[in-house]
Amino acid sequence: MSETVQHVEEMVDSTARADVTETFEEWQRLLRTLADRIGERFELHRDPSTADLESYGDPSTGPSGRLAAYAGPEIDWLVHSWIGDPSTGFVNMHLTAWLGPRIRVPHLGCALLLWPEGWFYIDAIPRGDLLGEPDYYDRYYLDADEPWLTFKAEHPDFRWFTSRTGFIRASLSPTAYCYSFPTTRANLDTVAALLTDRVGRWLGWVDAAEPVAPGERAALAARDLAVRRNIAERDPANVMGRRMFGDELTDRLVRALWGGDRVLERPSA
Template sequence: MPETLKAVQDMTDEAPVTDVTETFIQWQDLLNELKEKVSDRFELRPDPSTDGLKSFGEDGGPRGSLAGYTGPEVDWMIHSWVGDPEHGFVNLHLTVWLGPHVRVPHLGLALLCWPGGWFYLDSVPRTSLVADGEYYDRYYAPAEEEWLAVREEYEDLSWFTSRTGFIRGSLSPTAYCYSMPRDERHVELVRRLMHDQVDRWLGWVDAAEPVAAEERETLAASDLAIRRNIVERDPANVMAVRYFGEQVTDRLVRALWGGDRSLPRPS
């Protein structure tokens, strides 16, 4: 299988200027569909700290939108995009970090054009998979067969290897993290995988056993540390600095992990 080793900014800089608006709209529609599924299941409230980020940037240039949500069962959900689709770059996210009442993996979804296609899909673990074999068997082992089948069938997928070791270490064994052509076949693959993942994840939440009350504070602290580290160490943050400057990027990064949140975390 091919492998992508270049950084996001290098892929964008080395490619010809390409209008990716068509794929951007497809990615937006997909994440809207998935967000609706999540919103139908959970009670969610927009956090006031992200009200000023619902729309930023300039029409026809670098711009974006970011909204943070929380609720009784959801610690922090982000629905966002940033980029300049007319000139070949967009980055979209839907991430859902659960409260400490269950140990179900968090949901991580991301889509990108640079100007080729790229997608990320993962169940973010909340324990050591090597130490907790039962957790692996419950949430990850059932995905192994399809994960391998996709790698074998879709020869145009190129595994994305981050140049940052910390980010490589954040992926679970069944994560999808691929560059790909932006054609109908691959877009439909991503659509199917993401809808299946969200449906499966919602089933996990419904079937989960509650975490003991005395263990929830420790779990919540671990969740926050993982989320903050992943967001702050994301090498793609350099694209936001390029488009919006350090000050706006710092605010966007804090919003992604909930650093300025107004509403309390679920207990």
């Protein structure tokens, strides 16, 4: 199995352009199905700060996108978004759910990218120190270790993606999936099955979670926000947004990813 060690813009610039609309539309359906499944479990409300981001740009002439963020009693911030230009082979799509501080279940991180080859990421974002809290590791990551190793061995088409930014590498859990791959039918089906399984597993964790002690919730909420903001602001893929839409809109989109302009209150600690 080979490895990809490039910035996103290097991947895009070194690859011939191609229309990826068909795969983009398939992935939109996949993420909508997963988002609907999450919406069936949680009470969610669209944050007004993202209402005018329902559609931006002009897909008939070039880059465009959508960003919708939600919050609720159990969800601090959920983002369902895409940005790019499928006709020229670049699209970045997100479905990420950040939980409130009443439980310590890992957050759900999911992203799909066409450049025009495929790339995907899915992870259970830790909410503590895995080395300092081995019980937390055992509860949420131990059972995922063997399937993670099996995936690497059984899917040679998938190339592990190593970010050239150390901060982003540090954001991954030991069982994160982060791969680039040819968009064959078999590979697309593999990604869809994996994402569906991981979202189902995450929802099961939520249902089985024990409450966090009230006195510990404020610190957990503060850590959650810092992690979310730091990842959004330091994401090296933000350069693609600046290429397509300039600094002003890109800065706003980045703030929307972490809730910098939010109107709805955060879940009570």
